Each structure stands twice: as C-alpha cells, then as structure tokens.
Amino acid sequence: MNVFEALYTTRAMRRVKPDPIPEEVQRSILDAAIRAPSGGNAQGWRLLLVDDPETKAALGPLYRDALGRLFEGHYKPMRERAEAEGDEQTLRVMRSSQHLADHFEAYPLLLFAFTRNDPGGGSIYPSVWSAQLAARAHGVGSALTSVLGLFHAEKTFDLLGVPPDKGWTLACTVTFGYPTGRWGVAPRRPAHEVSYRNRWGDPVGFEIPDPLWPGQD
Numbered sequence: 512m513n514v515f516e517a518l519y520t521t522r523a524m525r526r527v528k529p530d531p532i533p534e535e536v537q538r539s540i541l542d543a544a545i546r547a548p549s550g551g552n553a554q555g556w557r558l559l560l561v562d563d564p565e566t567k568a569a570l571g572p573l574y575r576d577a578l579g580r581l582f583e584g585h586y587k588p589m590r591e592r593a594e595a596e597g598d599e600q601t602l603r604v605m606r607s608s609q610h611l612a613d614h615f616e617a618y619p620l621l622l623f624a625f626t627r628n629d630p631g632g633g634s635i636y637p638s639v640w641s642a643q644l645a646a647r648a649h650g651v652g653s654a655l656t657s658v659l660g661l662f663h664a665e666k667t668f669d670l671l672g673v674p675p676d677k678g679w680t681l682a683c684t685v686t687f688g689y690p691t692g693r694w695g696v697a698p699r700r701p702a703h704e705v706s707y708r709n710r711w712g713d714p715v716g717f718e719i720p721d722p723l724w725p726g727q728d
C-alpha cells in the first residue's frame with residue numbers, strides 16, 4: 512500500500528466485524544510499532560494484546576463507566592454546544608465513541624500501550640500510530656482510546672496483572688477489527704488554517720482546500 516494512502520485513510524474505525532485478527536497480522540502490527548522513534552531511543556514501552564473473552568468482559572463495564580465520566584464531565588459543554596448548534600460532525604464522533612463503549616467486548620483484539628520514563632507522554636504515540644498504520648495496511652481498522660487510563664488505571668492494571676509499582680502508565684487502548692464500512696479520507700480543518708510561516712499568525716504562503724491524496728503521490 513502507498514504510504515500516503517495509509518496516512519490519509521487511517522481513521523478511527525469503530526464499527527468492525529467480530530472476525531479474529533490472524534497471528535501474522537498481529538505480529539506485523541507489533542513489529543511495526545516497535546520500529547517507532549522514542550526519546551533517546553529508550554523504548555520505554557510495553558504493548559499488551561488482549562483477546563481473551565473473560566478479560567474483555569471484565570474491562571467492558573469499566574470502559575463504559577470511564578466514557579460516561581468523560582461525557583458527563585470534560586465533554587459535556589462540547590456536547591451541549593454541538594447539540595445547540597447542530598454540529599453534526601462532533602455529535603457523530605460522540606455517537607461513534609459511544610458505539611465503541613457499547614461494543615467493547617466485541618472487538619476481536621485490543622492493544623494496551625504502557626509507557627515509562629516518558630514525562631511528556633510523547634514517546635509512546637509514534638509507536639501506537641505505527642501500529643494503527645500497519646493494521647491499516649492489512650485492511651484492519653483501529654481506534655485509539657484513552658479513557659481507561661484516565662479514569663480506571665488502577666483497576667485496569669489489576670485486571671491485566673500490570674505491576675503497580677514499576678513506573679508504568681497506561682497511555683491508551685487501541686481496538687482492532689475488520690471494518691464493516693469503507694475506508695475514507697479523514698476530513699480535517701485544512702493545513703493553511705492551522706499553519707504559519709516565520710511568525711505566529713502569518714500566512715504559510717499556500718492554501719490546500721482539498722486533500723492532496725488521492726491525486727498526488
């Protein structure tokens with residue numbers, strides 16, 4: 512697969528089939544993930560795959576509780592604004608996130624990404640994104656979630672047997688599965704609206720109203 516196709520079409524893919532992810536694909540996802548950069552090449556990561564139904568069943572209620580807390584707390588003003596203004600895109604993301612929570616146990620594969628000695632948290636996300644891109648190359652959809660680590664880290668550590676006293680932090684949980692829908696280019700605010708040149712606020716010097724892929728490799 513062309514690298515730009517993978518970059519442009521790797522979306523939060525939350526509607527997936529229950530079909531298992533073959534071991535070769537799992538191997539490829541993990542091996543791609545650990546090629547990623549990390550500060551000082553410290554590689555302070557641990558990647559824990561979960562496909563055991565009982566473990567997923569124990570985590571599901573925790574995940575739903577965590578998302579409920581996020582939606583009732585931090586995201587409440589955002590949802591209220593979106594509802595008031597008819598902001599369909601934001602409401603769609605929230606509905607889709609709720610779908611993930613409601614079907615947490617049905618994802619055939621979960622990846623828990625732990626990080627250590629990583630004060631800014633920046634040394635884990637390149638590897639997680641590489642895992643998601645590798646999955647995309649195999650036709651597997653993924654979705655990055657952070658709510659378990661935010662609201663139920665202790666209970667999640669307990670359920671997964673993670674040592675609580677070795678400095679590990681749960682950065683995120685990624686769901687994997689073969690999509691029920693189609694791959695598409697992620698709609699985003701265009702680059703020229705969020706980029707400057709030489710001085711904050713000065714135009715970057717070009718405009719990119721439409722995604723450059725497909726059409727330019």
Ligand SMILES: Cc1cc2nc3c(=O)[nH]c(=O)nc-3n(C[C@H](O)[C@H](O)[C@H](O)COP(=O)(O)O)c2cc1C
Pocket residue numbers: 521522523524604607608609611654655656657658697698
């Ligand atoms: C740091 C981070 C945390 C995220 N946490 C969650 C989450 O807890 N639950 C969820 O469903 N999606 C989560 N997402 C996925 C975002 O909602 C998603 O990337 C965004 O809506 C864009 O989706 P798209 O690529 O399909 O357009 C997270 C993404 C990032 C980068």
